[in-house]
Amino acid sequence: MTTTAANSGSGVPVLEARELSKRYGRKTALDNVSFSIPGESFVALLGPAGAGKTTTLRLLAGLERESGGDVLMDGSSVAGLEPKERDIAMIFDNLALYPHKTGFQNMAGPLLERRLPREEIKERVDAVAEKLRIAHILGRLPKTMSGGERQRIALGRALVRSPRVFLLDEPLSSLDAPLRFKLRSELKRLQREEKHTFLMATPDFSEALAVADTVLLLRAGKIVQESSPEDLYACPVDCEAALFVGSPQISLLRAVVREERIHCAGMSSPLPASLESAAQRLRQSGEDGFLLGVRPERVRPLLSPSSAPDGKAPDASSSSVGEVVDIESQGLRSIVTVCRDKEQIGMFCSAAQRAEIRIGQSLAFTLEDWEGLPAFDRITRKNIVRQGAGQG
Amino acid sequence: MPPRALTLSGRILMCCVLALVLFPIFWLFMTAIKPPTDWNASPAIWVPAEPTLVNFKTLFDPDAIREYGVGGVSQSAGDAVFGSLLASTVSTFISVALGTFSAIGLSRYSRGGRLTPLVILSGRMFPPAAIAVPFVIIFSLLGLIDTYAGLIAVYIAVTLPFSTWMLKSFVDDLPREIEEAAMLDGMSRLKAHLTVTIPLIKGGLFATTMLVFILNWSEFMFALVLSYSTINTIPVQLAKYVTATAGTLYGVQAALAVLAMLPLVLGGFFIQGHLARGMTFGAIKQ
Numbered sequence: 001m002t003t004t005a006a007n008s009g010s011g012v013p014v015l016e017a018r019e020l021s022k023r024y025g026r027k028t029a030l031d032n033v034s035f036s037i038p039g040e041s042f043v044a045l046l047g048p049a050g051a052g053k054t055t056t057l058r059l060l061a062g063l064e065r066e067s068g069g070d071v072l073m074d075g076s077s078v079a080g081l082e083p084k085e086r087d088i089a090m091i092f093d094n095l096a097l098y099p100h101k102t103g104f105q106n107m108a109g110p111l112l113e114r115r116l117p118r119e120e121i122k123e124r125v126d127a128v129a130e131k132l133r134i135a136h137i138l139g140r141l142p143k144t145m146s147g148g149e150r151q152r153i154a155l156g157r158a159l160v161r162s163p164r165v166f167l168l169d170e171p172l173s174s175l176d177a178p179l180r181f182k183l184r185s186e187l188k189r190l191q192r193e194e195k196h197t198f199l200m201a202t203p204d205f206s207e208a209l210a211v212a213d214t215v216l217l218l219r220a221g222k223i224v225q226e227s228s229p230e231d232l233y234a235c236p237v238d239c240e241a242a243l244f245v246g247s248p249q250i251s252l253l254r255a256v257v258r259e260e261r262i263h264c265a266g267m268s269s270p271l272p273a274s275l276e277s278a279a280q281r282l283r284q285s286g287e288d289g290f291l292l293g294v295r296p297e298r299v300r301p302l303l304s305p306s307s308a309p310d311g312k313a314p315d316a317s318s319s320s321v322g323e324v325v326d327i328e329s330q331g332l333r334s335i336v337t338v339c340r341d342k343e344q345i346g347m348f349c350s351a352a353q354r355a356e357i358r359i360g361q362s363l364a365f366t367l368e369d370w371e372g373l374p375a376f377d378r379i380t381r382k383n384i385v386r387q388g389a390g391q392g
Numbered sequence: 393m394p395p396r397a398l399t400l401s402g403r404i405l406m407c408c409v410l411a412l413v414l415f416p417i418f419w420l421f422m423t424a425i426k427p428p429t430d431w432n433a434s435p436a437i438w439v440p441a442e443p444t445l446v447n448f449k450t451l452f453d454p455d456a457i458r459e460y461g462v463g464g465v466s467q468s469a470g471d472a473v474f475g476s477l478l479a480s481t482v483s484t485f486i487s488v489a490l491g492t493f494s495a496i497g498l499s500r501y502s503r504g505g506r507l508t509p510l511v512i513l514s515g516r517m518f519p520p521a522a523i524a525v526p527f528v529i530i531f532s533l534l535g536l537i538d539t540y541a542g543l544i545a546v547y548i549a550v551t552l553p554f555s556t557w558m559l560k561s562f563v564d565d566l567p568r569e570i571e572e573a574a575m576l577d578g579m580s581r582l583k584a585h586l587t588v589t590i591p592l593i594k595g596g597l598f599a600t601t602m603l604v605f606i607l608n609w610s611e612f613m614f615a616l617v618l619s620y621s622t623i624n625t626i627p628v629q630l631a632k633y634v635t636a637t638a639g640t641l642y643g644v645q646a647a648l649a650v651l652a653m654l655p656l657v658l659g660g661f662f663i664q665g666h667l668a669r670g671m672t673f674g675a676i677k678q
Contacts, residue, residue: 088576098574109573113578157573
């Protein structure tokens with residue numbers, strides 16, 4: 001259970017959850033969750049609504065008592081300590097500003113509680129406000145601010161005191177898309193430049209992949225995968241994780257291995273090296289079928305030879321044909337979904353190709369590179385490639 | 393939402409409703425300044441030809457009305473006004489203060505489990521008449537009959553469920569994250585509640601205080617059964633103006649009722665500005 005992100009030198013994680021559990025009555029919100037947050041890292045807690053993200057953050061912050069397990073900061077237990085005794089800042093998903101206080105008073109809150117001298121408070125708030133470019137709204141009440149300004153005030157309120165860890169609960173969820181992208185990159189830059197430690201809960205895989213060093217995938221109160229963003233995308237732990245991460249969704253296609261060739265969706269290819277050991281294990285267990293995870297960027301539509309960029313006609317075994325059931329434009333490119341033998345396969349096409357495709361027509365397509373595709377057991381839905389790689 | 397202009401039929405309807413509501417109050421004020429001969433004259437006298445303040449004078453000087461040849465109540469209403477002010481004010485403040493903390497406890501910490509709020513409310517479900525006799529017996533054992541301490545204790549007991557429930561709804565409306573953010577800022581739980589929760593439910597506190605005060609101010613039955621000679625309240629005093637010898641002293645009753653309205657009207661004006669909703673606007677998203 002080690003993370004690869006840079007450590008703050010000592011090797012002891014700043015924040016650690018050990019077999020953390022939380023039950024509300026008979027309902028288990030969090031079930032034996034363990035992870036550690038190294039210093040100066042940006043960790044994302046990714047999961048759908050109700051997975052236990054907020055519960056996790058609230059337990060770490062000390063706002064709720066754990067039903068079992070322990071929370072450690074710098075290696076020592078903080079169980080039973082009040083929120084104010086833990087050096088943690090939290091930004092709530094609803095921001096929770098003081099509605100009756102100005103931007104300045106909101107940001108100064110933590111410093112006033114620490115009884116810092118007035119001049120120092122002003123200095124520190126002004127410095128953070130400068131960094132977040134909100135100096136001009138410090139005199140205003142939250143109700144007169146825009147969503148982005150409130151978001152920055154909430155962030156500033158956490159930043160003025162430079163705590164050991166920042167917990168961010170879906171901090172960008174209510175902002176509109178352009179502002180969300182902007183603040184997201186600002187957050188990342190801030191974390192990197194100031195060497196802060198961030199734990200951010202988010203239901204949005206693209207947000208998690210964009211900012212985090214390490215992603216913890218949480219589902220139904222359990223951490224199902226802890227990995228780098230790249231690994232989460234390329235090698236999801238099971239079918240659900242594969243479907244949750246990536247848009248448009250991954251296609252899970254029935255595949256079999258016969259005579260050292262892999263057959264899938266009417267196409268076949270020599271068995272790629274990445275699947276060799278998995279195929280061998282399948283053979284030993286008397287199985288030969290599994291599910292192959294194919295992301296849309298791996299699939300290429302085959303139109304008339306003139307529109308194929310490289311002009312080389314693929315051989316029959318490496319291409320297949322399906323009926324176009326959906327076309328969704330994304331501007332520069334479109335997502336085409338074809339249906340073949342009750343399986344849906346998504347792929348991207350260019351705007352020029354888009355003009356030639358109609359819903360209901362048949363469309364040839366090819367899977368260009370079979371190397372590194374994730375494969376899943378049909379019954380357990382677990383990643384069989386990853387299992388072989390010795391999953392922690 | 394900007395105020396919408398009323399249609400003509402709306403205005404007429406509004407005037408009818410206002411007339412219905414305001415007529416008894418108009419009649420009360422007129423009766424308060426009528427001399428005894430006009431009180432129950434037939435046909436009714438709407439506006440007295442010779443308005444007088446003798447009814448008000450009689451409240452504090454019971455013999456003043458004798459020049460009109462009526463009378464029969466020798467007790468000054470001063471005791472009653474004092475008693476009502478004392479009992480209502482003290483019990484209201486204690487009830488709202490205790491109610492605030494029980495509301496926070498119930499709303500934020502689910503103290504006592506999920507059924508507690510209902511159990512508390514069930515205290516309000518007894519008709520006062522059902523518990524009056526036990527109260528009298530217990531209070532006489534405790535020596536609390538005919539004391540303000542006893543009356544105040546009853547008023548607190550009777551209104552506490554009400555203030556708890558009403559304030560709980562205001563605390564429930566306040567996002568708990570605002571307090572939790574304060575705790576993360578470095579406040580203790582108590583300090584967060586005192587400096588964040590309570591200021592933010594100010595509107596609810598004023599409204600609850602007003603309603604509890606009205607309940608206490610107009611309470612009649614407990615005041616009647618728990619008072620003999622030492623303590624007195626306005627509702628009890630009002631009943632004393634019905635005498636066997638002189639019939640009902642309508643004008644004096646009306647005068648006391650007008651006085652009794654004063655604190656409520658003033659209080660209403662005072663809290664009006666604080667009753668606005670939307671105190672927390674801007675604190676949270678949306």
